[in-house]
Amino acid sequence: MRFLLTFALALPMAAQLPSRAAISASNQDDEAVERGSALFAARCAGCHGGAGRGTNPATDLIRSAMVRRDQVAGKLTVHPDASLAKSQIGDLGVWLRVLLVSVAGKGNQDFLEILTGDRIKGQQYFGAHCAKCHSPEGDLAGIGEKYDPSVLQSLWLSPRRSKTPRTVSVTPPGVSGTLERIDEFRLTLKEQSGTRREIALDDDTKVEIHDPLQAHYDLYPVLTDADMHNVTAFLSTLTKERSK
Numbered sequence: 155m156r157f158l159l160t161f162a163l164a165l166p167m168a169a170q171l172p173s174r175a176a177i178s179a180s181n182q183d184d185e186a187v188e189r190g191s192a193l194f195a196a197r198c199a200g201c202h203g204g205a206g207r208g209t210n211p212a213t214d215l216i217r218s219a220m221v222r223r224d225q226v227a228g229k230l231t232v233h234p235d236a237s238l239a240k241s242q243i244g245d246l247g248v249w250l251r252v253l254l255v256s257v258a259g260k261g262n263q264d265f266l267e268i269l270t271g272d273r274i275k276g277q278q279y280f281g282a283h284c285a286k287c288h289s290p291e292g293d294l295a296g297i298g299e300k301y302d303p304s305v306l307q308s309l310w311l312s313p314r315r316s317k318t319p320r321t322v323s324v325t326p327p328g329v330s331g332t333l334e335r336i337d338e339f340r341l342t343l344k345e346q347s348g349t350r351r352e353i354a355l356d357d358d359t360k361v362e363i364h365d366p367l368q369a370h371y372d373l374y375p376v377l378t379d380a381d382m383h384n385v386t387a388f389l390s391t392l393t394k395e396r397s398k
């Protein structure tokens with residue numbers, strides 16, 4: 155491992171450094187930018203690349219959820235070698251923001267989405283449309299830490315099948331239970347008593363399925379791009395730390 159790291163350090167880094175325009179677009183303090191960029195070049199670029207893109211997913215800081223959420227301070231008190239002063243950590247944070255903005259400025263949709271989302275508006279949207287089923291301190295606590303923002307977005311846009319099963323009622327014969335399978339011709343359900351029933355379906359059978367994910371399916375047609383990015387931005391702030 156040692157050997158590999160030394161080898162990686164010796165590789166030339168073809169870095170796409172942020173342009174002057176990107177730096178000024180990032181709205182950061184000029185002097186902090188200068189200090190942060192020099193420090194990054196000297197102490198981090200060997201492993202993370204001049205522009206922070208690294209050479210593998212672990213060293214690509216621009217893909218890092220921690221970097222995008224602007225929460226690197228904790229990590230940098232121990233990494234790479236626990237020798238950084240508080241002010242240096244601050245300067246590095248500034249430079250990482252510049253690197254992020256410069257990537258977003260290249261029109262990279264994946265990054266733009268999360269960067270342009272307004273987390274406060276996302277929180278409001280969440281309160282109005284999601285809070286009756288979810289809680290930032292409960293089932294979704296720490297979710298922003300578990301996933302990269304783009305994964306997080308697809309997770310809430312199309313959640314995995316719920317742990318809570320779909321239920322169904324069928325008339326006639328007037329039975330209901332947990333839906334196990336359904337096709338054009340028949341369905342199988344399990345009644346509360348545990349009895350499994352297979353029911354043939356025809357044109358007169360009335361089938362009512364209750365899917366716990368229905369609220370999610372109903373969102374697609376009405377969700378605007380802005381709402382989508384705002385909600386993802388809000389969800390990405392849900393760290394364990396925050397919910398304490």
Ligand code: HEC
Nearest residue numbers: 159197198200201212213218219220221226229233234246
């Ligand atoms: C010797 C190589 C090396 C050096 C030097 C180095 N890093 Fe890292 N860094 C890594 C590796 C490998 C990882 C992934 C494993 C880990 O988290 O420790 C990492 C992880 C990180 C992470 C966490 C990313 C995430 O989402 O988990 C941050 C932030 C980071 N480095 C910032 C920096 C900064 C800023 C510097 C310079 C002060 C720096 N690193 C110097 C190799 C290095």
Ligand code: HEC
Nearest residue numbers: 283284287288309310313315316317318366367369370385
């Ligand atoms: C009527 C209830 C309901 C509403 C409203 C609702 N959800 Fe869900 N959501 C669910 C269910 C059920 C699941 C499946 C996970 C489970 O069974 O715990 C789920 C899954 C998720 C997941 C994946 C969780 C994981 O750990 O895999 C996220 C994220 C999520 N919802 C976010 C949202 C957001 C954001 C909104 C509002 C825009 C929303 N949900 C609205 C019921 C709801």
